[in-house]
Amino acid sequence: MFPQPDPDPKPDGRDGGESPLDDYSRVVSDVARSLTPSVAGLRVRHRGREGAGSAVVFTGDGFLLTNAHVVGTATGGQAAFADGTTTAFTTVGTDPLSDLAVVRADGPAPAPAPLGDSDALVVGQLVVAVGNPLGLAGSVTAGVVSALGRSLPTRSGSAVRIVEDVIQTDAALNPGNSGGALADWRGRVVGVNTAVAGVGVGLAVPVNATTRRIIAALMADGRVRRAYLGVVAAPVPVPAQLRERTGQQDALRVAEVVPASPADRAGLRRGDLVLAAAGTPVSHAQSLQRLMFADAIGRPLPITVLRNGAMVDVIAEPVELTAENA
Numbered sequence: 001m002f003p004q005p006d007p008d009p010k011p012d013g014r015d016g017g018e019s020p021l022d023d024y025s026r027v028v029s030d031v032a033r034s035l036t037p038s039v040a041g042l043r044v045r046h047r048g049r050e051g052a053g054s055a056v057v058f059t060g061d062g063f064l065l066t067n068a069h070v071v072g073t074a075t076g077g078q079a080a081f082a083d084g085t086t087t088a089f090t091t092v093g094t095d096p097l098s099d100l101a102v103v104r105a106d107g108p109a110p111a112p113a114p115l116g117d118s119d120a121l122v123v124g125q126l127v128v129a130v131g132n133p134l135g136l137a138g139s140v141t142a143g144v145v146s147a148l149g150r151s152l153p154t155r156s157g158s159a160v161r162i163v164e165d166v167i168q169t170d171a172a173l174n175p176g177n178s179g180g181a182l183a184d185w186r187g188r189v190v191g192v193n194t195a196v197a198g199v200g201v202g203l204a205v206p207v208n209a210t211t212r213r214i215i216a217a218l219m220a221d222g223r224v225r226r227a228y229l230g231v232v233a234a235p236v237p238v239p240a241q242l243r244e245r246t247g248q249q250d251a252l253r254v255a256e257v258v259p260a261s262p263a264d265r266a267g268l269r270r271g272d273l274v275l276a277a278a279g280t281p282v283s284h285a286q287s288l289q290r291l292m293f294a295d296a297i298g299r300p301l302p303i304t305v306l307r308n309g310a311m312v313d314v315i316a317e318p319v320e321l322t323a324e325n326a
Contacts, residue, residue: 024126024142027126027185028126028128028140028142030187031128031130031140031183031185031186031187032128032130032140034113034187035056035113035128035130035181035183035187035189036082036130036138036140037081037082037083037110037111038056038057038110038111038112038113038181039054039055039056039057039081039082039113039130039131039132039138039180039181040054040055040056040057040064040079040080040081040105040109040132041053041054041079041080041081041131041132041137041176042054042055042066042070042071042077042078042079042089042103042132042179043077043078043080044070044071044072044074044076044077044078045074045077046071046072046073046074047072047073051070051072051074052070052132052175052176053066053067053070053071053131053132053176053177053178053179053180054066054070054130054131054132054176054177054178054179054180054181054193055070055079055103055179055180056113056130056179056180056181056189056192057105057109057110057111057112057113058112058113058115058189058215059112060111060112061104062104062105062108062109063092063102063103063104063219064079064089064102064103064104064105064109065100065101065102065179065189065192065215066100066101066103066178066179066192067099067100067101067178067179067192067194067205068094068095068096068098068099068100068101069096069099069178069194070101070178070179071091071094071101071103072094074091075090075091076088076089076090076091076103076106077089077091077103079103079105079109080132080137081109081110082137082138083110085108087105087106087107087108087109088105088106088107089103089104089105089106090103090104090106091103092104092218092219092222093217093218093219093221093222093223093224094218094223095214095217095218095223095224096154097154097163097224097226098205098211098214098224099152099154099163099192099194099205100192100205100211100214100215100218101179101218102215102218102219113181113183113187113188113189114187114188114189115188115189115207115212116183116184116186116188116189116190116207117188117190117207117208117209118165118167118190118191118206118207118208118211119165119206119208119209120190121145121148121167121184121190122145122148123144123145123146123147123148124144124145125144125145125184125185126142126143126144126184126185127142127143127144127145127169127171127182127183127184127190127191128140128141128142128171128182128183128184128185128187129141129142129143129169129171129172129173129177129180129181129182129183129193129202130180130181130183131173131176131177131178131179131180131181131193132176132177132180133173133174133175133176133177136176139177141171141172141173142171143170143171143202144169144170144171145167145168145169146168146169146170146200146201147168148165148167148168149164149165149166150165150166150167150168150203151163151164151166151285152166152194152195152203152205163205164284164285164286164289165206165208165286166194166203166204166205166206167182167190167191167203167204167205167206168201168202168203169182169191169202169203169204170200170201170202171202172200172202173193173195173196173202174196175196177193177196177202178193178194179192179193179194180192180193181193182204189207190204190206190207191204191205191206191207192204192205192207209290210286210289210290213293217293217294224293224294225293225294225297225320226292226293226294226320226321227291227292227293227294227296227297227318227319227321228261228262228292228318228319228320228321228322229261229262229263229288229292229301229316229318230257230258230261230262230263230264231254231256231257231258231261231263231268231274231288232254232255232256232257232258233252233253233254233255233274233285233288234252234253234255234285235250235251235252235253235283235284235285236250236251236252236253236273237249237250238250238251238273238275239306242306246275248275248281248283249283250283250284251273251274251275251281251282251283251306252273252274252282252283252284252285252287252288253271253272253273253274254268254269254270254271254272254273254274254305255270256270257269257270262316262317262318262319263316265316265317266303266314266315266316266317267314268303268305268314268316269307271307272305272306272307272312273305273306273307274303274304274305275304275305275306275311276303276304277291277301277302277303277304278301278302279302292318292321296318297318297319297320298317298318298319299317299318300315300316300317301315301316301317301318302314302315303315303316
């Protein structure tokens with residue numbers, strides 16, 4: 001005779017209480033319940049081919065956030081929501097250098113999902129991905145933040161940029177997840193899923209202060225104006241003696257200065273150690289990239305470098321990034 005099941009099983013093997021698995025499941029299901037209605041499946045046609053991806057509603061008047069590579073050159077397409085409703089959408093703006101795009105539903109859209117702050121994430125934290133992989137609407141997967149601070153190269157014409165602070169997760173992602181939401185345990189969108197780098201390795205563009213500036217520019221102007229300095233640099237540790245004096249751990253070593261660029265005209269040299277720009281310590285590539293928006297174009301930018309053991313101050317004047325100087 002088969003044994004009868006425990007009428008009140010304790011999955012964790014203890015007397016009373018709830019298992020960690022139940023807590024995990026409750027969090028994931030709560031996020032899925034709140035976020036899934038705000039995530040759409042997109043269908044677009046550009047360059048004669050039909051593409052698909054995901055997008056997340058982030059304003060009450062129907063603006064959706066997605067990937068630039070999902071939208072491509074399309075001026076619009078169709079959005080389908082988890083409740084079965086569909087609507088046309090219009091492309092508001094794309095920014096290939098951040099792989100972000102904003103579109104707007106032409107008809108009614110669900111309530112928006114709240115945007116969070118990826119800068120508050122920690123490795124090992126639970127995250128939930130919601131999207132439309134392989135055309136399967138409202139798909140939910142969960143995992144953890146596997147790593148932070150990854151880099152993602154992007155390109156627009158001849159311009160190449162590194163998206164910094166990219167989130168790596170083991171939440172299962174598949175084609176069609178691009179543009180969908182990566183959320184924290186409270187259901188706040190902390191990333192936009194953008195790439196599958198391998199089995200168990202997904203990447204998401206972070207939602208942080210820099211992202212919000214890009215989104216605002218896309219909504220206002222349909223594009224992102226960027227400043228151009230003309231320097232290639234990589235993070236390195238600050239020399240021990242200077243580190244003890246200033247407390248700064250890392251800086252940027254100049255590997256290349258583009259001839260006739262603003263950096264060249266300002267007197268920056270290969271081998272310079274960039275310590276600060278605009279009075280703010282510089283420790284990684286994004287420290288400079290955060291300054292290279294429209295309000296920096298044509299304005300003096302003070303830069304402090306360590307050169308041959310001496311502190312040197314230079315003044316650069318960034319110009320607008322164009323296809324010619326990219």
